[in-house]
Amino acid sequence: MSKEEESSKLMIALEKAYDLSISGGIPGMDSAQKLAEEYMDKFNDALDASKALVRWQNVKSGTSGFLTGLGGLITIPVALPANIMSVLYIQIRMIASIAIIGGNDVHDDRVKTMVLVCLAGDAARDVLKKAGIAVATAVTKGLIKQIPKALIGQINKAVGMRLITKFGTKGVINLGKAVPLVGGVLGAAMDASATNAIGNVAIRAFVDEKY
Secondary structure, three states, X not given: OOHHHHHHHHHHHHXXXXXXXXXXXXXXXXXXXXXXXXXXXXXXXXXXXXXXXXHHHHHHHOOHHHHHOOOHHHHOOOOOOXXXXXXXXXXXXXXXXXXXXXXXXXXXXXXXXXXXXXXOXXXXXXXXXHOOOOOOOOOOHHHHXXXXXXXXXXXXXXXXXXXXXXXXXHHHHHHHHHOOOOHHHHHHHOOHHHHHHHHHXXXXXXXXXXX
């Protein structure tokens, strides 16, 4: 399978993960809306709520019940194993919640695309530039309005290619075969520094570009 085909299949899975995060379709997992409301109730300031969400929300998710509850998401034939897709789902839900805290409509295709772009973390700017979006120094809140709907497909493709390259197909598949899907896998697969970077990009994109 070519890298382009792998990227296309991955994007199908990521878009399904996004839809599930909005609908709350994963058993035992709150929707992005409910998660956002939980943190908005605790903090009066959107930035404080977003920062707290990035710090703590992943702690609740490392259970085997969550992994087995992924259902159709992990059966999509992508080059990434279920534990990695689980991490990506959690990150997507986190970013979507931050988007909601920032007052964005997660049913808007441009917001959805920016959520997926944030998965690239520190490379988000490069992903947008590769797709033809002018980015000065970093991803900022105003960029959502600059995304032409005609370029959404191209941006999504660039995200898929970036993630396939990031994980390294062969190494990730070997990891997936070697590690059983039990509660500890999710925590082991989660790279805290990468997740923080993704969260910080999401905060700049949806809440406060000066963060």
